[in-house]
Amino acid sequence: MAGTDPRPYLTEARYPCGRDELLRAAAAAGAGDDVLGPLGALPSRDYADGDGVWDAVCACDGASIHDTAKEAP
Numbered sequence: 330m331a332g333t334d335p336r337p338y339l340t341e342a343r344y345p346c347g348r349d350e351l352l353r354a355a356a357a358a359g360a361g362d363d364v365l366g367p368l369g370a371l372p373s374r375d376y377a378d379g380d381g382v383w384d385a386v387c388a389c390d391g392a393s394i395h396d397t398a399k400e401a402p
Contacts, residue, residue, distance in 0.1 A: 332363055332367055332386070333361075333363045333367075335360065335364045335367065335368055335383065335386060336379040336380070336382065336383055337358075338355040338358040338359070338360040339354050339355060339358070339379050339382060340354075341354045341357060341358065342354035342379070344377055344378050345376060346375060346376060347375055347376070348368065348369070348371050348373050351368050351371070351382060352365060352368050367389065368382075368386070370389055371385050371389060372385070372389075
């Protein structure tokens, strides 16, 4: 299970946007660690909309935040 759906906390996100904007929008909407943790673990790229974010959260389910470090050049 991917955990809490972040989409209700992302209504103020300005898409397309990256992980930092997703975290900003979710925190401003009062999201807890159950939402912010998975968002922080997402790959650093642009997301087109909330559905794309949810798909990425589901795909990363169980991945450690450190797993994204290997993406850096």
